[in-house]
Amino acid sequence: AQSVTQLDSQVPVFEEAPVELRCNYSSSVSVYLFWYVQYPNQGLQLLLKYLSGSTLVKGINGFEAEFNKSQTSFHLRKPSVHISDTAEYFCAVSDNFGNEKLTFGTGTRLTIIP
């Protein structure tokens, strides 16, 4: 079975400051990793994904994440945040053997302080 842990339920950050949202996973098999963002009253939008290859992946809106197999982590980073980044961020994992199911973390609410 897989699981995802997002240790921080809320992260306040000043505008134009850097941010890191933490995600750790556990799985007995190789995995695919994802970060999704949810704006108020909306569905989930894919930010970025790790399937294979380079461990540093770049996504939309200036976000990037690094896959660290030894630490079973997939932390999300952005060097300079904007007010528009205020949203909830979800880390998710699926195995890479054709399992259709995504297992999500509990989410991190990112609040940008002007």
Added chain:
Amino acid sequence: KAGVTQTPRYLIKTRGQQVTLSCSPISGHRSVSWYQQTPGQGLQFLFEYFSETQRNKGNFPGRFSGRQFSNSRSEMNVSTLELGDSALYLCASSLESSDIKYFGPGTRLTVT
């Protein structure tokens, strides 16, 4: 290309009633998954359909069911509604079962 659409966007039902939610996937996508999002339990997988067949099912009671039509559109049905079924129900589509999933805006169900 149009995204995933879900109807209705908002729904209010009474305990004991049943409800049907609809999802139209991105054109060409054959896999449709359903997720329930609540403040207490977070995002939980309900089930996944591919080419009209249920391929995977989450840990939900039999009151939750779904189906997929030949045009890949999907519906989920919840019978004998309970207060705890109040949630945002999200539908996601993908080309194949293991491909990247694209989510719709969700249907917010309130059970009173």
